[in-house]
Amino acid sequence: MPEEKQDKSIDQATQELIxxxxxxxxxxxxxxxxxxxxxxxxxAGSCCKHCGMGPCRVPLPKGKEETPEEKQKRRGVCGATAExxxxxxxxxxxxxxxxxxxxxxxxxxxxxxxVARGKAPGYEIKDEQKLLQVALDWGIExxxxxxxxxxxDIGEKALAEFGKQEGELxxxxxxxxxxxxxxxxxxxxxxxxxxxxxxxxxxxxxxxxQDYVNLLKQxxxxxxxxGWGGSMIATELQDILFGTPAPILGKANLGxxxxxxxxxxxxxxxxxxxxxxxxxxxxxxxxxxxKSKGAEGxxxxxxxxxxxxxxxxxGVPIAGNFLQQELAIVTGAVDAMVVDVQCxxxxxxxxxxxxxxxxxxxxxxxxxPGATHIEFDEHDAIKSxxxxxxxxxxxxxxxxxxxLIPSQQCDQIAGFSHETINYLLGGMFRASYRPLNxxxxxxxxxxxxxxxxxNNARVKHNEAHITMVKELIxxxxxxxxxxxxxxxxxxxxxLVPEAAAKYAGAGLAEVCETVGIPPVLHMGSCVDxxxxxxxxxxxxxxxxxxxxxxxxPVAGAAPEWMSEKAISIGQYFVxxxxxxxxxxxxxxxxxxxxxxxxxxxxxxxxxxxxxFQPDPVRAAQLMIAHIDSKRKALGIDQARERxxxxxxxxxxxxx
Amino acid sequence: MAYKTVKKEAPGRGxxxxxxxxxxxxxxxxxxxxxWRHKLQSRDDKLKYLMSGERYWYSDDWFGSxxxxxxx
Ligand code: SF4
Ligand code: SF4
Numbered sequence: 001m002p003e004e005k006q007d008k009s010i011d012q013a014t015q016e017l018i019x020x021x022x023x024x025x026x027x028x029x030x031x032x033x034x035x036x037x038x039x040x041x042x043x044a045g046s047c048c049k050h051c052g053m054g055p056c057r058v059p060l061p062k063g064k065e066e067t068p069e070e071k072q073k074r075r076g077v078c079g080a081t082a083e084x085x086x087x088x089x090x091x092x093x094x095x096x097x098x099x100x101x102x103x104x105x106x107x108x109x110x111x112x113x114x115v116a117r118g119k120a121p122g123y124e125i126k127d128e129q130k131l132l133q134v135a136l137d138w139g140i141e142x143x144x145x146x147x148x149x150x151x152x153d154i155g156e157k158a159l160a161e162f163g164k165q166e167g168e169l170x171x172x173x174x175x176x177x178x179x180x181x182x183x184x185x186x187x188x189x190x191x192x193x194x195x196x197x198x199x200x201x202x203x204x205x206x207x208x209x210q211d212y213v214n215l216l217k218q219x220x221x222x223x224x225x226x227g228w229g230g231s232m233i234a235t236e237l238q239d240i241l242f243g244t245p246a247p248i249l250g251k252a253n254l255g256x257x258x259x260x261x262x263x264x265x266x267x268x269x270x271x272x273x274x275x276x277x278x279x280x281x282x283x284x285x286x287x288x289x290x291k292s293k294g295a296e297g298x299x300x301x302x303x304x305x306x307x308x309x310x311x312x313x314x315g316v317p318i319a320g321n322f323l324q325q326e327l328a329i330v331t332g333a334v335d336a337m338v339v340d341v342q343c344x345x346x347x348x349x350x351x352x353x354x355x356x357x358x359x360x361x362x363x364x365x366x367x368x369p370g371a372t373h374i375e376f377d378e379h380d381a382i383k384s385x386x387x388x389x390x391x392x393x394x395x396x397x398x399x400x401x402x403x404l405i406p407s408q409q410c411d412q413i414a415g416f417s418h419e420t421i422n423y424l425l426g427g428m429f430r431a432s433y434r435p436l437n438x439x440x441x442x443x444x445x446x447x448x449x450x451x452x453x454x455n456n457a458r459v460k461h462n463e464a465h466i467t468m469v470k471e472l473i474x475x476x477x478x479x480x481x482x483x484x485x486x487x488x489x490x491x492x493x494x495l496v497p498e499a500a501a502k503y504a505g506a507g508l509a510e511v512c513e514t515v516g517i518p519p520v521l522h523m524g525s526c527v528d529x530x531x532x533x534x535x536x537x538x539x540x541x542x543x544x545x546x547x548x549x550x551x552x553p554v555a556g557a558a559p560e561w562m563s564e565k566a567i568s569i570g571q572y573f574v575x576x577x578x579x580x581x582x583x584x585x586x587x588x589x590x591x592x593x594x595x596x597x598x599x600x601x602x603x604x605x606x607x608x609x610x611x612f613q614p615d616p617v618r619a620a621q622l623m624i625a626h627i628d629s630k631r632k633a634l635g636i637d638q639a640r641e642r643x644x645x646x647x648x649x650x651x652x653x654x655x
Numbered sequence: 656m657a658y659k660t661v662k663k664e665a666p667g668r669g670x671x672x673x674x675x676x677x678x679x680x681x682x683x684x685x686x687x688x689x690x691w692r693h694k695l696q697s698r699d700d701k702l703k704y705l706m707s708g709e710r711y712w713y714s715d716d717w718f719g720s721x722x723x724x725x726x727x
Contacts, residue, residue: 127692128698129701129704129705132698132702132705133705133709133713136705136713137712142698142702174712177721178721243690243692246690246691419692419708420691422708423691423708426708428691428694428708429707430707431704431707431708431709432708537711538711540720540721541711541712542720543720543721545720547720547721
């Protein structure tokens with residue numbers, strides 16, 4: 001295989017298909033990343049196009065220190081400084097990310113309410129325990145009421161959180177007490193989810209908020225409304241509707257596609273429709289239809305976060321992460337790719353036109369010209385799902401030959417929700433985080449790192465993810481993962497218990513072996529980063545590791561981030577007290593002050609801060625150094641061996 | 656519970672039945688196997704579990720950092 005393909009991805013299946021794409025003249029994100037260089041001014045956050053007098057570009061002078069006079073002049077037409085412009089751009093990214101997660105949450109809440117009211121046939125409340133849990137959280141009466149009655153109250157309350165104007169989000173109550181207090185003191189406890197996002201759009205309009213510190217503060221507030229609000233609501237309600245994830249074995253990588261079966265890939269983010277597609281695809285009539293078209297069966301697989309959702313709940317295999325979406329079509333074996341919202345490349349339609357694949361859009365808010373649109377109707381979801389599965393089956397005979405399905409696929413165990421971790425560590429009668437905290441205190445586990453986020457075509461696919469995660473577990477840091485990082489880890493074989501013996505340090509390996517868990521725990525999709533917040537809170541509440549998330553020996557990272565959602569996630573990690581390192585590129589580099597504020601001053605306000613380090617090993621080392629500093633502050637930096645007293649020592653003691 | 660047994664050669668006693676593993680298989684294969692939550696059937700059991708298992712949030716019966724004599 002030519003060198004070049006290997007430069008694009010560490011994953012062999014991906015390399016093989018990049019080569020096939022090239023031979024067949026298919027243009028992919030990998031090619032476009034080569035031909036389309038990023039604009040250095042925009043990349044550094046130094047370009048504003050918020051009004052018709054711009055775009056205004058205010059880059060830092062290259063290769064020399066600027067004089068105060070020069071700095072004075074470095075402004076947009078309206079007078080906005082480079083600081084204002086960088087901060088505005090940054091928090092608009094937060095707004096974009098927070099709105100994506102939160103609009104997903106709203107969609108779930110709407111379906112949830114329809115289910116509770118009996119208006120969404122085919123769906124039901126699958127997890128009563130989680131329903132009760134959320135009812136307790138939100139102060140909703142349980143008594144002898146039916147599940148649906150309780151669910152109506154929960155659904156209404158959830159929806160109201162989006163448009164709330166005053167007070168605080170109800171979901172903030174889950175956070176450690178000290179953290180809630182700190183948010184109040186800093187004035188960043190979100191009032192309503194939509195309100196904080198709209199306020200960002202207002203404040204970043206020409207001529208409104210022109211103090212970068214004040215702008216960044218609103219970014220913090222909106223990000224909390226995402227992680228502890230919209231995303232958390234999405235996760236909680238999805239758990240009630242579809243079940244709280246528990247450990248399940250699945251497979252990952254493009255090798256999960258099957259040549260002789262109808263391949264349907266479900267790609268995007270919301271599990272609402274995909275749950276129904278899973279049901280429709282297993283109906284005997286569908287199987288019959290598939291056989292009548294010459295296929296041996298129907299093979300579902302997932303891509304991006306939808307993949308994580310249906311893997312965690314049904315064990316549906318994962319075909320790949322963000323940068324593998326076009327390549328899946330290049331196999332020539334995908335009969336339909338069903339998409340909803342977020343992280344869907346428009347080019348999949350162009351690639352699909354070269355093969356036989358049907359791209360089926362399903363969300364009213366996300367269409368692609370040329371694609372087949374079958375709208376998801378929550379009031380008759382199974383009908384939409386059947387139509388989609390049928391369209392895929394009927395497309396099977398149209399395959400054009402020249403099929404190449406790489407052989408690579410790896411086992412993985414997913415489904416580590418907070419509830420499941422708690423249960424696994426303590427058992428049914430005393431579920432607990434105690435064993436985790438104890439093993440952190442005794443030093444077997446050095447700390448915990450949340451490694452999450454996207455792929456980015458500007459860097460080698462999956463390389464930073466895997467290098468960073470391996471470096472962390474080698475140093476006894478337990479990794480929890482979501483999103484495309486989780487998929488990368490699955491493809492590299494890190495999500496199985498055996499990976500502990502192979503890659504983890506002795507202490508972490510010992511704990512993994514005892515509990516029977518992998519050294520990297522798959523916690524779900526991007527909205528499930530809210531599970532990481534809850535897990536961190538449980539660690540705090542169990543005791544022995546300080547009073548707040550900012551006391552814990554933990555760190556966060558998104559080594560291959562690209563989406564605005566990643567920035568929002570990073571910001572709410574920081575706002576929750578977590579040291580968070582991003583790779584690839586840093587979007588405020590055009591302003592030293594803004595960057596300095598994010599990298600240093602934020603820690604004084606929130607106990608967590610941002611950092612940027614594109615080298616994954618160095619980034620992991622920064623995280624480990626931070627974890628060690630937290631261990632030191634807690635006084636657990638020297639692992640204390642327990643002394644076993646023999647009889648002689650005992651006599652000495654008594655004497 | 657019916658225990659699983661395996662046959663082994665015992666010196667001087669020929670083939671004997673001995674107790675096999677008593678733990679559940681470690682690999683959660685299939686949708687249902689890992690589903691520990693189904694073990695709790697009644698609403699009472701579920702609420703009881705929340706009070707104990709998720710006591711950090713729903714019970715006063717725990718001694719974490721936020722419940723010290725001098726609270727944080
Ligand atoms: S808002 Fe100001 S900096 Fe931005 S484009 Fe308009 S004039 Fe330029
Ligand atoms: S991790 Fe990033 S690329 Fe992957 S699905 Fe989430 S937002 Fe999209």
